[in-house]
Amino acid sequence: MRYLYIAGKWTEAADGGTAQTINPFDATPLDTLAEAGTADVDAAVAAAREAFDGPWRRSTVTDRAALLAKIADLLQRDREQLAHTESLDTGKTVNEARADVDDTTAVFRYYAGVAGADAGRVVDPGRANVTSRITHEPVGVCALIAPWNYPLLQISWKLAPALAAGNTTVIKPSELTPLSTVALVGLFEEAELPPGVLNLLLGQGGTAGQALVAHPGVDLISFTGGLGTGEKIMAAAARGVRRVALELGGKNPNIVFDGTDFDTVVDNALTAAFLHSGQVCSAGARLIVQDSLHDSFVAELAARADRIRLGSGLDPQTECGPLISAAHRAKVERYVQLGLSEGADLLAGGQRPPEPNLAAGFFLRPTVFAGCHREMAVVQDEVFGPVVTVERFSTEEEAIRLGNDTAYGLAGAVWTADAGQAERVAGALRHGTVWINDYHPYLPQAEWGGFGKSGIGRELGPSGLDEYQEKKHIYHNTSPGPTHWFSG
Ligand code: NAD
Secondary structure: OEOEEEOOEEEOOOOOOEEEEEOOOOOOEEEEEEOOOHHHHHHHHHHHHHHHHOHHHHOOHHHHHHHHHHHHHHHHHOHHHHHHHHHHHHOOOHHHHHHHHHHHHHHHHHHHHHOOOOOOEEEOOOOOOEEEEEEEEEOOEEEEEOOOOOHHHHHHHHHHHHHHOOOEEEEEOOOOOOHHHHHHHHHHHHOOOOOOOEEEOOOOHHHHHHHHHHOOOOOEEEEEOOHHHHHHHHHHHHOOOOEEEEEOOOOOEEEEOOOOOHHHHHHHHHHHHHHHHHOOOOOOOEEEEEHHHHHHHHHHHHHHHHOOOEOOOOOOOOOEOOOOOHHHHHHHHHHHHHHHHOOOEEEEOOOOOOOHHHOOOOOOOOEEEEOOOOOOHHHHOOOOOOEEEEEEEOOHHHHHHHHOOOOOOOEEEEEOOOHHHHHHHHHHOOOOEEEEOOOOOOOOOOOEOOOHHHEEOOEOHHHHHHOOEEEEEEEEEOOOOOOOOOOO
């Protein structure tokens, strides 16, 4: 049984509600979870408020940086156990889960390092006997809501800067993958974080999540998840004019010009599209390939997709795990049908795997559609599964036009041997991250976020800390006297 964590205590839900989390590999139960209702949301927000108004407010940046560095150490100490938990809960390979723990550690270390690096600034007031400075202050109580694909990593992109800036927090992981977040909260307890600074709610988005974002005691909402949920959350944040940051979906172009190393580019296109079974917000799910290369490229891509080994994330031989749930696989399968009905050519996958040992899990074979064009829904919508579409282009202008022909704008890539072309295309793409001759790496010190419907605000880098800070101007007249503005 896993509990809520409110005001420094592990607790059942006030109404005794529970839910099960299951293993997507075989649909067996993994654990029972307390399921928060509105009374628990009220208690968590009240605890966060009390902590914000209490000693945490007087904590120094140095204290908070030391805490984040300690969490980084504890994450590395528990690396194997955390990776195992994450793999079981999400279905991803344990290798990928290890990389997630390392990336999470790097984020805590980064914000431990930068927390005190910028204490504000002194400005020239342009007059005698005045000093004027800008200071940074925490925003207050922050509601941090994470999705199921990168549970540990996504909550940490929010939690590390929120705490570094001196806020208190109420966090809610996805109901589908809460276990690594529960473990992370255990590490904060071990590091003796004061009660109320970090509160954990487990539960459904439509109940606990909705009550949390609607709560008037919340000053800031940071959300990562789907576009539809993001729109609801932005509407909720409008009531009371609360701050909101949204990291939403993507339909990310991966543009391939002829002339780069063939094996390298095909290999990277596979990783871009099928890492974590394509359940990645920045997945390279929309390949845009130059005419002269197209036919050989798609043939090799499909052949290699057919060889991807599916299985349990814990099996070292596995290259792709299952999708997260039966409902999510059904959604992805509807897109496969839609792609077929729209006239795309199915070159690989499109089916559940035939192996009997995979029948109980939520598997789908990596799927390659060629002959796609921009009007197809399977090209425009975020499918969020192991489905890649391939379009073709002839000129650089056409590649840029296609790459920007999306309502989203999270990430994209360009593969070319021509450095000038690389810079022209990268400069023209309207996406928050553009990779040149690579796909997927991100850096804790570099901003991450989306143009268009991929979101509002930025995580990581200095901007990721800014999201959690109020800026205050302190104007000090050291020699005050009458203004003589009014004569009477
Ligand atoms: P989701 O929107 O269904 O849920 C995300 C979180 O919001 C969960 O914790 C859920 O319980 C909660 N939630 C749901 N409804 C809510 C409501 N009404 N009020 C408050 N909270 C609510 O998303 P998901 O299916 O978990 O995640 C997949 C999506 O996340 C994809 O669209 C993906 O692109 C996106 N994503 C984006 C990034 C990024 O960096 N931009 C990273 C990872 C995932």
